[in-house]
Amino acid sequence: MVDECPRCGWPQSEIYQVLSRHLTSTGVVTYTRCACGAVQMRLQPYDAGHVVTASEPRCGGS
Ligand SMILES: [Zn+2]
Structure with missing residues (x-):
């Protein structure tokens, strides 16, 4: 996603x-x-760039 200045278009x-x-x-x-x-x-x-999980990961199951 590239944002530019709405006034002059500077990236x-x-x-x-x-x-x-x-x-x-x-x-x-x-x-x-x-x-x-x-x-x-x-x-x-x-x-930034770090993925935060909402729930703790589970190993195995049950
Ligand atoms: Zn500008």
């Missing part, structure tokens, strides 16, 4: 400028500024 995968970065309990909040000047906030969870 959000390419960070133009990082304004600030904060560590929160859920992840890393990064404020970025686009080439057109639009400020965006993105949240990157700590467990």
Whole structure:
């Protein structure tokens, strides 16, 4: 999934400028500024890419 800036079409995968970065309990909040000047906030969870299962896996059965 590729997101682009609605104003100038700059791909959000390419960070133009990082304004600030904060560590929160859920992840890393990064404020970025686009080439057109639009400020965006993105949240990157700590467990990104890690698959969390809703139920514990069972071995065997019964
Ligand atoms: Zn832009």
